[in-house]
Amino acid sequence: MNSNYDILIVGGGAAGFFTAINIVERKPHLKVAILERGKEVLSKVRVSGGGRCNVTHACFVPNELVKFYPRGERELKGPFHQFCSGDTIEWFESHGVELKIEEDGRMFPVTDSSQTIIDCFLQATKSLKIDVLTGQSVRSVFKSEDFWKVETNIETFVSEKVVMTTGSNPKIWEMLESQGHKVVSAVPSLFTFNIKDARIKDLMGVAAFASVKVKGSNLKASGPLLITHWGMSGPGILRLSAWGARELFDKNYQFVLQVNWLNEVTFEECLEELKDLKEENSKKLVVKFCPFDFPKRLWESLIAAAGFQADLKWADVSKKQMIALAEQLTNGHFQVNGKSTFKEEFVTAGGIDLKEVNFKTMESKLLPGLFFAGEVLNIDAITGGFNFQNAWTGGFIIAQNI
Structure with a gap:
């Protein structure tokens, strides 16, 4: 059985939700689904920042912000000029979530609860009629002439475009390698x-x-x-x-x-x-x-x-x-x-080689119609809200360009 969508987003984490919401807010007529392999979505958001969700960092100058990324510093300059921490604050405020700055520059919802961010995303996907499908473990991704075929353990999906927001999932990296992408092997960071x-x-x-x-x-x-x-x-x-x-x-x-x-x-x-x-x-x-x-x-x-x-x-x-x-x-x-x-903040360095991605659009240079956001890329940062900022920026740019 085939399910048809305009855009499929693989990975129900921060980057996946942010991308989906921004796409449909810009183009309400598009049919979009998020595929998540687990029973729950946004599980990393839930535990982040000790359950408070460190949404971003109060560093508002793109050229300064990039210095917190051991991998991705050069590539993120352009994207951060399009969507930076200040834009993140504004985006969340316009969606009913107020953020506050702590002494060390980290930013959290004023509620001090990651549930606030999760509720914000879930309400938005519901009102925008984005399908959030859990328990969907992707088995293969295949590109034909003019559409993508994504096969999961449950069904087969067909879509015009695919966005990968799968974080450091080795199975997806292997799949992308078999399609010709180079993956920088994952090693621990932090x-x-x-x-x-x-x-x-x-x-x-x-x-x-x-x-x-x-x-x-x-x-x-x-x-x-x-x-x-x-x-x-x-x-x-x-x-x-x-x-x-x-x-x-x-x-x-x-x-x-x-x-x-x-x-x-x-x-x-x-x-x-x-x-x-x-x-x-x-x-x-x-x-x-x-x-x-x-x-x-x-x-x-x-x-x-x-x-x-x-x-x-x-x-x-x-x-x-x-x-x-x-x-x-x-x-x-x-x-x-x-x-x-370090704590439960397990961060890895590794992912899709940055040379193979167009950072003006976040699209694959090898496979047109395939986009990446978040930690699936070989981008990582120190703690302080920077990894989330990379996810928001990537999602925003995809929504602008897809």
């Missing part, structure tokens, strides 16, 4: 580092603003670093993991992490500062007097690592000990053995 090291052993929960670097590579990042019971986490580490997703995968997550606990301060500057301190505080105990703006427990751990006794006064610190301490502070080497998934 993970924390497993480190067993005496210097941080009992410092769980301690945080400092640090810069981190992977030894022997160009990978570096800075930001708050959080010591956990399995190693290191926090925005600085997550950023490094995102930009280094491929390289760290190739290293099998075994590498040396160089940590500068003083962020921008160099080894030489640190040494100078320590010398001044020695002169000004000669009678004070080193352990009691942390001159830098970071946690006392961390200071105690690093001076111990540099070979300082607990009762050492500044006056008695040798030149060799000064050098050892400056090294610990600005260039501590930590062996990383493996990674851990």
Whole structure:
């Protein structure tokens, strides 16, 4: 049995719904269906942002916004000039959902509930008469002369155009590969580092603003670093993991992490500062007097690592000990053995090769009539609402051009 549609959208997540709604709002006469393999739609939206749904980020300049995407930075410039975070806010407001900005720039519905976003989408699809069909697992996608044939476990659909919003679903990637598309293999992004090291052993929960670097590579990042019971986490580490997703995968997550606990301060500057301190505080105990703006427990751990006794006064610190301490502070080497998934936000790097997509329309350059939005593409971002923004922008552009 064949079901005919003008446009089929494969994948009932954020990108799929946003695309479908925008298409039918522009062209109400079109017959559109969303095919979802699961029993439920929008399940990732439900859990996102701890169940509050981090809809977008309060970064309103396209050229600034693209810097949050380890993969997709260059390609998203044009699209973000067409539909950016400000447009997202406006779109949701016009659909009855008000958003608010939090201190770190993340944006959520004022209700603090992802259900608000889900209800908004479900009401819109209902009133626009978009068919939302669940339990439809796509088995094959086939292009004939002038239409597409999409076969699921239940029935066969025929449509003029197909939009893939399937996220990181390997089965769909395989299908698209068999049609000639190149897929960049998926590797994890946004993970924390497993480190067993005496210097941080009992410092769980301690945080400092640090810069981190992977030894022997160009990978570096800075930001708050959080010591956990399995190693290191926090925005600085997550950023490094995102930009280094491929390289760290190739290293099998075994590498040396160089940590500068003083962020921008160099080894030489640190040494100078320590010398001044020695002169000004000669009678004070080193352990009691942390001159830098970071946690006392961390200071105690690093001076111990540099070979300082607990009762050492500044006056008695040798030149060799000064050098050892400056090294610990600005260039501590930590062996990383493996990674851990960050919360439940499992993000992968990988997907349809971006060279094969026309970013003015989001259409496949190889298969006319096939469009992509969201994480099915080799685009990913750090946390903060950026992955959703990519989904909204892609959906909007498809609706303009399909």
